[in-house]
Amino acid sequence: MNRKRLFKTLLILAAILWVALALAPPLLAADEASEDYRPFFFGIENRTVVWIIAQLHLMFGAFVLGVPLFASIVELIGMMTGDPRYDRLSHEFTRLLSAAFSTTAALGGALAFALIGLYPAFMNHLSGAFHKTYYIYAGFFFVEAFALYSYYYSWNRLQGKKPGFGLAGIFNLFLTGTLFAAVGYLVGGFASMVIESIPRWAGSTSGIPGGLDHSLKIGVAGAAVILFIWKWSKAALENRKWLHFNLGIVVNLAGITLMFIANSWATYMMSPPHVSAATGMHPDYWSEGGRFLGTAWEAVNNALWMPVNIHRLIANVAFGGFVVSAYAAIKYLGAKRFADRAHYDWMGYIGSFVGMAALLPLPFAGYYLGRELYSYSATMGQDMMGGTFSWTFIIQAILIAMLFIGINFYLWSGLGRIRGSEKYSLHILVMLTLLVICFGIWSTPHNLPMSAEERNLVGSQFHPSLARFGLMSAKNAVVYFIIVTTFFSFLIYRRANKGKPIPFREHGKPAIITLGILGAFCTWLLLNKAFDVWHLDPSTINVDGKKIIQVLGVGMSVKGFLDLSGWFLVVHICALWAGIVLALKNKGILGQGVIFGSTVAIVTFVFAWYGFVAMKHANEFLRDIAVVQVFITISCLIVVTGIDIFLFRGAKTIAGIRWGKMTAASQYALITVCLAIVLLMGLMGYIRSGLRKDWHVFSVLRDTSASAYTPTIFEMAKIVGFIVVLFLGLLSFVFWLSSLGEKDEEIPDEWYAEARDEMAADSATVEP
């Protein structure tokens, strides 16, 4: 034990030293500062070296960020349900973090070394803009390290309650109070945003007064703290598990901050502030030699910073969940005892559930990122979707198909362990067929590769009907359909072993209030967008709003046609409220059906057609249409989930879940899903970085090295494949390392006694 701790301490010290040296570029760059590039060993390209290390660092970074997020979520569920399995699961994965954290830090150090050594001029430029963030980064690194080790090593000590005023209790009081204040501040900010939007609906341009905005934020934060002290301060003083959970929150906050800081460096390279294709570098912010003259915050807060932050944060939760489920799948396939098999089956389910919950909103975040990228530089956007990188999105579609079909397949396989789920066989067949069709459409390129003979036969470069599938309107329509279908699969899984729902009114006021709040929020979201559309000046998207066009044989102005999309939002608001009212009238399933129907009808079918018409008459409006589709789909997920939470609460369970009764194929599906997300990270890393073409810092600092070209997709596939093999190998090593220490106790048989009994009953039925 002591030896292990010594080893870990040494590893951490080495990592800290490495990072500390890495954060002092002038120290290392001073003697050869005149060179822009230096060669690596053995003629290996500089770019390849940095690519491999950076991607590995990113993957391990995602692991040490995604897994604590997962662990905290699971720990919270364990605290709320009292189920000891959640606590064990959370602990098991936190143990993996200690070794993974050191590896991540070591890779970070290696990356900094490689960049300083191989790209001194670039690092000099970057440090000029960002050196202040280095010190903040180092500070948060310490915070995360200390919080993580405190979180892990205090696991057993901080359990249960301890009456009285202890130091731990006061610390918890402070931590929780701070968290309440922060959450209250954000809620206040949101409230001020809502208030601000309402005058805008009437066409007013005057925003909310700054004083009111500030007062709202501070007021709600203060109210949250008072509420906490009034209702929960005593519990916070005594509840040690609560303190432990809060330590996990600190780990996550520090980790997220570290990721945000590192993201700012990467996004600055893509979207340096105050640079545009039209006007070049703004002289107030850039010197003639291309040195950034603005503040560190201006460099950090660049156009793509927040979109990438949001995308990566959600993706990391998905990544954490799918890594856990793949780990569980491997354990499941090798398990000998029934209780082990049942436990890892359960673990796989929990992991995939968390992963899927994050996966569903991920395309929205991806779209937001893409949209902002396009807004920052149309050149980069066009290159991404229509130029050099457009073919990579065919590969992306294949990988995402693996993800979604894999997770759906797993859910459908999971129905096999639930008695009474046979009634959904037809649903599954229909969904599988639709998903395959959707992915077929998604991965169809607009410009089909055809030989000269084929082209002559078709009479055009484009296939007469398939060419439409290659356009964004068709692709967007199917993407949202895939998301809704996957969500529907999950709903089926949740209710597979449930009997008839109890009357909705029996859930009382909480249900009414919850659905009311969710409905109001979605109404605000959708109505806000509708007013945006109605107030849109067509000239800002370069169209003549008064021009008369024929839509389905009816003549209407372009402006009238654009306004139609706002009315579809209103139709959907009506569908949402109809669904809520039906649920409250004890017809929740019908209510969900209305909302699903409205979503699929508008988002997939209406907007697929609408998009093609818009493309012809107001091409730039497609961006707004996509946002409308996103909002309708999100509101569907929110309200349907709200209804579903209450719908089957308290409903009679037909039979228990037979944990441990899963096919091997379903476990391979989990491994496939994990691999798909890791490969996706590699692919998207190539796209994100490659979009800069031959610029270190887009439009500011040119890459004049020999490896400034864009590698082909094949080269990318080979390197990313190699990185993934390396990552999985290292991750397995880390898993093995962490298994050298203390072993968990055996899974208690009684945890899965019910499942064993159910399966025994099955055997008795099958073999009379």
Place this chain on the structure above:
Amino acid sequence: MSAAVVTKNGDRLQIVWKTAILIGLIVSFSGYLAGLEIAGIAGRKLFFSFVTFTALSMIFVAAFRIVAFTLLLIGCFVCIGDVVTELSGGGTVMDTSGVSPEAGEAIFWGKGQCHTCHKIGGTGSAIRCPDLAESDQGPDIGIRAGERIAGMSAKDYLIQSLVEPDAYTVDGFGKGNMPKVWRPPIALTGEELAAVIAFLQSLGGEVDIYPEDLPPEVLAASATPPVPYRPPPGIQVDPVRGEALFHDLAGKAGCVKCHTAKIDGGHEILFEEEKGLTIDGAAVGQDDLAEKLRALRAAMEREIPLLAYVSEDGDVPDAERAEIEKVLSEGGFEPIDGPGEERPIRVQIVPPTVDDEAPEESETKPAPTVRLNDEDVGDMEGLKEKLEALRPQVAAETRFRIYFEAKSKIDPTLEQKIRDLCETYKFEFTVMARVGPDLTGVAARQPWEYLLESILDPSAAIAAEFQQHFVTDIEDTDWVGVIQKETDEYIEIVEIDDDGNPRLPERILKDEIESRAIMEESPMPGNLKEILQFEEIYNILQFLLRLK
């Protein structure tokens, strides 16, 4: 029971896996042998892929099943990458150098990213911006460009479309869609822009574009992004010496014979006294040589540095060399050896006083010339005094050359005053024709590689304005030189003499011209890399790089 289910499923998976491998091996091997392509991939590649997978399947036993499965998926990912690369044509690289429709086509589909918004008939798929082939939007772009705006030629329209895309947009296509491709991030160079225009002109029209047709600000801004300049290791580069070489009319480079260049602005007039300061072999031994040298010394003491050098083509006997050195020594000059034994001797005389007092500076001073700036010229009294002082000390037949800073248009009144002054003091006056580009600000327009190439291989790239013409008139008289002026009736051609000095312009009536052709050789001597030492070349380059 459940374990049995798992095992059964696992067995099925193995059977499917092995069957797939077997079929894959047979198909790919057949394709490989027959040299066929399957789904666009060479049978060879497929076969090797399946061999790899077969090898993996050998470890597809229970303990390594997951490893094999993982590697298989990653292998599939790589294969998909291969297939997509082939389908998209991503592996092919086209030559984008030079100004030609072919290079322009490669840029159109590649670096220029034009294809992300434009298509050309059945090629490409973009619809954001107009189709450039014959379509409902009009004929091919090469023809359409000349019909878009009344009075604007196809070339000018295309230049405008690429340089200022929003100046005119086609109905139905809004402003702001097309970026200025000559600015970052696409940042096409002037040559690349011209190549794209050449390609577009070739679509139904006539190709007549040259990079020089583009606006100068575009050429300046779209110049190839600079590769940081690093002098070769091991040499000490000195721009001041480079400047001296540049301005040394009698020196090895003598760039100023044809080029002008200024750093600090203002007119610059260079005086050089030729005759009387040159000592050739025939002059050695003449009685008046020592007299001449003494006069020179006196002139230099009056702070008018003059050039004197001894030159001889061919071998110079040692006795004569000693005689020269002796005479020079008596005159207070110190001879300096030329660059090599195999070349004619050139002994440059450096003022000893300057040499003694500031030896380092003396080497870097442009000794051979008298340099007068704006103020000197403007102050006619000052110029008059200098000429008066100079007159008695040089031979009567002395001829001054006056170089005007060519880029700026010197005030004609001022020029006339100088002419009159020279006439009064019996100096011959010549306004030299400009036969080389003005290099003022050249470093801001051109990358260092271009400048270096221009020194080493001047014919590699010649500005259109300074191309040499070979002209023959109806009497079979030939001229080789740069056209300084051209009207409807005549041309004025400036020839370069054997010493590299421009002659006075000759006027040739166009009616009398029998033939006229552009030559590929630059008027600039192509042997500078042989004449100049390695270090000297970089000294000149370093000086040019200061001309921003």
